[in-house]
Amino acid sequence: MSVENKNLSEGYWDIVMKQFRKKKLAVWSLRFFYFMLALALLADFVANEKPYYCQYKGNTYFPLFRGIAVDYGFANWNSEFVNADWINMEFETAIFPPVTYSATTIDIANSQYKGPFDEQEIKSFHRKHFMGTDQIGRDVAAGMVFGTRIALLVGVISMAISSIIGIFLGAISGYFGDERLQISRASLWLNVAFFFFAWYYAFQNRAYQLSDSMNGSFTVFFAQIGLSVLIFCIVMFIPNLIAFGLKRIGFLGKKVAIPLDILVMRSIEVINSIPITLLILSLVAILKKPSILWVMVIIGFTGWTGIAKYVRAELLRVRNLEYIEASQSFGFSEWRIIFKHALPNSLSPVLISIAFGIAGAILVESGLSFLGIGVQAELQTWGKLLSQAREEVSAWWLAIFPGVAIFISVTVFNLIGEGLTDAMDPRLKQ
Amino acid sequence: MFLYILKRILYFIPTFFVISIITFLLGQIAPGDPIELKLKGGMQSANQQSSEKLQTEKAYLEISEKYGRHLPPFYFTLSTSASPDTLYKIRKKSDRENLERIIAQYGNWDQISHYYYSVRKLEFAVMNAPKDTLSESTFEKRSNVRLACLSLYQQYEDKSIVNQLEAIKSLVSSNSEVVTTDSQKVSYKPLASLEQSYVEVENAYTAVKEKATPIKNYIPSLHWFGLGNQYHRWMFGDKPWFGENTDLTKTSSGLLRLDFGKSFLDDRPVASIIKDSLRWTLLLNLIVLLIVYIVSIPLGVALATQMGSRFDRFMTLVLFLFYSLPIVWIGTLMITFFTSDYYGDFLNLFPPYGLGKIGDEFGTWEKVLDRTYHFILPIICLTIGTFAYISRQMRGSMLSVIRQDYIRTAFAKGLSPRKVYWKHAFRNSLLPIITMFSGLLPAMIGGAVIVEYMFNIPGMGRVSYDAVVQRDYPVLFTILMFSAILTMLGNLLADILYSVVDPRISFTKKMG
Numbered sequence: 051m052s053v054e055n056k057n058l059s060e061g062y063w064d065i066v067m068k069q070f071r072k073k074k075l076a077v078w079s080l081r082f083f084y085f086m087l088a089l090a091l092l093a094d095f096v097a098n099e100k101p102y103y104c105q106y107k108g109n110t111y112f113p114l115f116r117g118i119a120v121d122y123g124f125a126n127w128n129s130e131f132v133n134a135d136w137i138n139m140e141f142e143t144a145i146f147p148p149v150t151y152s153a154t155t156i157d158i159a160n161s162q163y164k165g166p167f168d169e170q171e172i173k174s175f176h177r178k179h180f181m182g183t184d185q186i187g188r189d190v191a192a193g194m195v196f197g198t199r200i201a202l203l204v205g206v207i208s209m210a211i212s213s214i215i216g217i218f219l220g221a222i223s224g225y226f227g228d229e230r231l232q233i234s235r236a237s238l239w240l241n242v243a244f245f246f247f248a249w250y251y252a253f254q255n256r257a258y259q260l261s262d263s264m265n266g267s268f269t270v271f272f273a274q275i276g277l278s279v280l281i282f283c284i285v286m287f288i289p290n291l292i293a294f295g296l297k298r299i300g301f302l303g304k305k306v307a308i309p310l311d312i313l314v315m316r317s318i319e320v321i322n323s324i325p326i327t328l329l330i331l332s333l334v335a336i337l338k339k340p341s342i343l344w345v346m347v348i349i350g351f352t353g354w355t356g357i358a359k360y361v362r363a364e365l366l367r368v369r370n371l372e373y374i375e376a377s378q379s380f381g382f383s384e385w386r387i388i389f390k391h392a393l394p395n396s397l398s399p400v401l402i403s404i405a406f407g408i409a410g411a412i413l414v415e416s417g418l419s420f421l422g423i424g425v426q427a428e429l430q431t432w433g434k435l436l437s438q439a440r441e442e443v444s445a446w447w448l449a450i451f452p453g454v455a456i457f458i459s460v461t462v463f464n465l466i467g468e469g470l471t472d473a474m475d476p477r478l479k480q
Numbered sequence: 481m482f483l484y485i486l487k488r489i490l491y492f493i494p495t496f497f498v499i500s501i502i503t504f505l506l507g508q509i510a511p512g513d514p515i516e517l518k519l520k521g522g523m524q525s526a527n528q529q530s531s532e533k534l535q536t537e538k539a540y541l542e543i544s545e546k547y548g549r550h551l552p553p554f555y556f557t558l559s560t561s562a563s564p565d566t567l568y569k570i571r572k573k574s575d576r577e578n579l580e581r582i583i584a585q586y587g588n589w590d591q592i593s594h595y596y597y598s599v600r601k602l603e604f605a606v607m608n609a610p611k612d613t614l615s616e617s618t619f620e621k622r623s624n625v626r627l628a629c630l631s632l633y634q635q636y637e638d639k640s641i642v643n644q645l646e647a648i649k650s651l652v653s654s655n656s657e658v659v660t661t662d663s664q665k666v667s668y669k670p671l672a673s674l675e676q677s678y679v680e681v682e683n684a685y686t687a688v689k690e691k692a693t694p695i696k697n698y699i700p701s702l703h704w705f706g707l708g709n710q711y712h713r714w715m716f717g718d719k720p721w722f723g724e725n726t727d728l729t730k731t732s733s734g735l736l737r738l739d740f741g742k743s744f745l746d747d748r749p750v751a752s753i754i755k756d757s758l759r760w761t762l763l764l765n766l767i768v769l770l771i772v773y774i775v776s777i778p779l780g781v782a783l784a785t786q787m788g789s790r791f792d793r794f795m796t797l798v799l800f801l802f803y804s805l806p807i808v809w810i811g812t813l814m815i816t817f818f819t820s821d822y823y824g825d826f827l828n829l830f831p832p833y834g835l836g837k838i839g840d841e842f843g844t845w846e847k848v849l850d851r852t853y854h855f856i857l858p859i860i861c862l863t864i865g866t867f868a869y870i871s872r873q874m875r876g877s878m879l880s881v882i883r884q885d886y887i888r889t890a891f892a893k894g895l896s897p898r899k900v901y902w903k904h905a906f907r908n909s910l911l912p913i914i915t916m917f918s919g920l921l922p923a924m925i926g927g928a929v930i931v932e933y934m935f936n937i938p939g940m941g942r943v944s945y946d947a948v949v950q951r952d953y954p955v956l957f958t959i960l961m962f963s964a965i966l967t968m969l970g971n972l973l974a975d976i977l978y979s980v981v982d983p984r985i986s987f988t989k990k991m992g
Binding site for chain 2: 246247249250251254255258316319320322323324325326327328329331332333334335336337338409413416417420421423433436437439440443444445446449450453454456457460461464465468
């Protein structure tokens with residue numbers, strides 16, 4: 051009896067995890083992903099030119115922590131550190147981070163491509179450039195650490211955007227199909243008419259606010275976008291309110307089917323018809339100011355089609371299952387059924403898509419920064435480090451280390467994706 | 481079958497137009513003024529004569545007409561009732577954008593246009609003011625007034641406009657002292673002639689602020705422009721479709737008649753740029769496709785038939801790693817290690833970039849050999865990923881086929897494995913590979929950007945990279961359109977091939 055209970059309580063995810071754990075490589079990839087995540091989050095503490103702790107002229111300081119507080123405006127530097135030349139400072143005692151440079155630190159003494167085995171002009175061993183330097187004397191190891199942050203950020207944020215769009219569109223097109231979403235004529239006409247108004251008041255009228263905030267900080271921009279979306283929703287609320295009343299009139303109340311599936315599938319075809327690299331290149335080209343954040347948004351807005359297709363296929367299957375029919379007969383609203391009942395059972399393939407998508411996004415980002423397009427000049431990324439190898443043949447460390455980083459991270463995400471695919475494959479389930 | 485193809489082609493049309501509109505929109509919101517770029521920024525200097533200014537403005541108009549930029553952008557615009565439907569007639573992009581900003585603040589076009597023309601009047605008055613022979617400083621003052629006028633064209637914030645106006649006011653009303661022949665100091669206003677024009681500007685600006693009707697900005701209005709617009713000209717051309725073209729100002733035949741416009745940079749027709757570059761991209765990718773399909777299909781089948789063997793396990797791992805190899809990295813590694821003698825003479829194997837020998841003085845074979853020599857590294861770069869991808873897919877698809885019952889039946893009736901695999905399983909397992917063919921195309925064009933950039937091959941990818949960097953939008957967006965059309969054709973071809981290979985698929989009835 052107890053055995054049976056145990057089997058019953060073993061949910062879908064338990065089975066998937068069990069299958070996933072059988073794949074050694076996938077499990078190690080997942081662990082490596084955690085490692086990268088930690089590296090990305092703690093990049094400032096792993097690679098920094100300031101020591102964690104130091105004794106300087108008889109006083110004790112914690113310059114690294116203070117530096118971060120200063121960056122965020124919580125504290126000010128002590129007078130002797132305001133214009134400190136951290137690299138050449140002599141401390142009585144000091145504990146340094148593993149990499150004693152940050153990505154933007156310029157070590158002039160070791161500029162012009164100093165390799166790991168070349169003779170470097172350093173004060174002490176802990177200031178050694180383990181992975182060499184680039185032309186202007188930036189440390190490659192530090193660039194690698196901060197590059198991890200950029201790569202993961204691009205992968206995760208762009209895939210987050212993709213999954214939101216993809217899941218939503220895939221769900222509605224799969225669940226409603228071409229026939230199921232029926233609204234009254236009044237509602238349809240009013241919605242179409244008001245869509246223009248909503249667009250007008252939310253985006254066109256606020257175009258200058260939006261485009262001006264684009265050049266400012268990203269939070270301000272998000273606030274402005276949020277305000278626009280809010281206005282859009284408020285204006286779109288009006289026609290639905292009116293239509294609620296008009297529905298009772300016979301002619302206007304007649305139901306019309308919205309061909310959601312066709313609309314969504316057509317837009318997927320449009321996006322898939324444009325070679326993604328070229329599309330991203332052209333989108334990046336029209337930016338006034340290059341920024342990695344825009345690269346993320348652009349990858350996100352172009353990468354949702356795969357996810358949408360998966361979710362659509364899943365919902366096509368799920369919507370005919372009996373429990374959905376049951377909840378329909380309860381009279382639940384369609385949206386509640388989609389998002390509370392149908393979607394949770396269809397999300398597993400999305401995870402696979404996301405894993406492969408992150409790998410793809412990292413590749414795209416490294417390609418773009420290799421080409422020097424769309425990424426701010428001051429940011430160090432793997433692709434940028436790699437591109438510097440083109441300028442100097444002797445700098446093998448610039449050709450190898452960042453390349454290995456891109457390769458490994460892409461492999462890791464592909465392996466996780468593979469592992470998930472196998473784990474979710476019902477044929478393997480015993 | 482025929483009906484199906486017809487239906488597919490009919491679907492093709494709306495998709496095509498949606499893509500063209502997206503591309504066109506991208507070109508519209510792209511920053512920078514290409515015409516200004518063409519004039520090499522020689523538009524405005526502080527000491528320009530009015531005749532020069534008029535000349536550059538004329539040149540600006542001519543160029544904008546040549547590129548069709550004098551037309552309204554689209555069939556219709558959704559804008560505010562405050563902005564006039566004739567705003568596009570202000571040709572200069574920066575002026576127009578600034579006026580739009582002012583309209584968004586005050587919403588009264590009558591006053592704003594009056595203000596705009598009064599600033600112009602002041603500017604011309606400055607340029608036409610007679611030379612002052614008495615005081616040296618007058619020249620500098622004049623240039624400063626001119627500069628202030630020029631910056632007024634770019635100002636929309638009240639504070640900065642007021643600042644500029646005040647600067648002009650102080651310049652115009654400032655006194656110069658001149659020592660006359662009988663050594664008497666005489667004070668006079670050298671720019672007194674401008675005062676009247678200045679007062680007009682000031683009054684016009686005050687009127688803009690006082691008679692502001694910002695509420696008009698909240699009333700949407702739809703302007704209809706008809707067929708004479710930039711999009712229509714770009715897509716359908718302005719030359720008549722039937723009959724002789726009599727109007728010499730109409731120069732475009734439109735994208736549908738394969739007139740892609742001209743490059744902003746060197747006026748070369750985009751069609752010829754694409755023709756020249758497409759050659760190399762196609763050549764490279766065809767070789768790659770050939771290698772990939774010749775090698776990876778048999779490999780995939782071999783791996784599937786020997787599933788679980790040591791060879792299979794090893795190759796699966798290798799293919800997986802190949803699949804994850806970033807093109808940027810392989811390319812960089814090969815360029816670093818194989819194209820110079822820095823790491824030893826024996827490693828200096830290949831040329832780092834370029835096409836090799838070009839020109840008539842070389843024989844055909846000589847050129848072919850040299851070309852091959854130059855193409856080896858780029859081809860390796862392009863091949864690895866696709867090769868791994870197709871092999872893996874072929875293996876997977878073959879595996880799923882040979883698990884099926886009819887294969888077991890074929891074995892049971894005593895057929896040789898060779899016959900079972902190649903005659904029974906192979907054809908069915910090819911199906912997914914055919915659909916993949918259409919998906920490969922966009923990926924290959926994308927991959928070509930990086931490889932052609934690295935190895936400096938003047939193909940489509942390299943050209944589009946250059947177009948992005950140099951903001952040569954006609955080239956960039958034509959390539960975008962062109963590759964989209966290629967991809968759609970690829971999809972169509974794949975669907976037709978699919979129905980040829982698999983007679984079970986009739987497409988007449990909707991499946992699922």
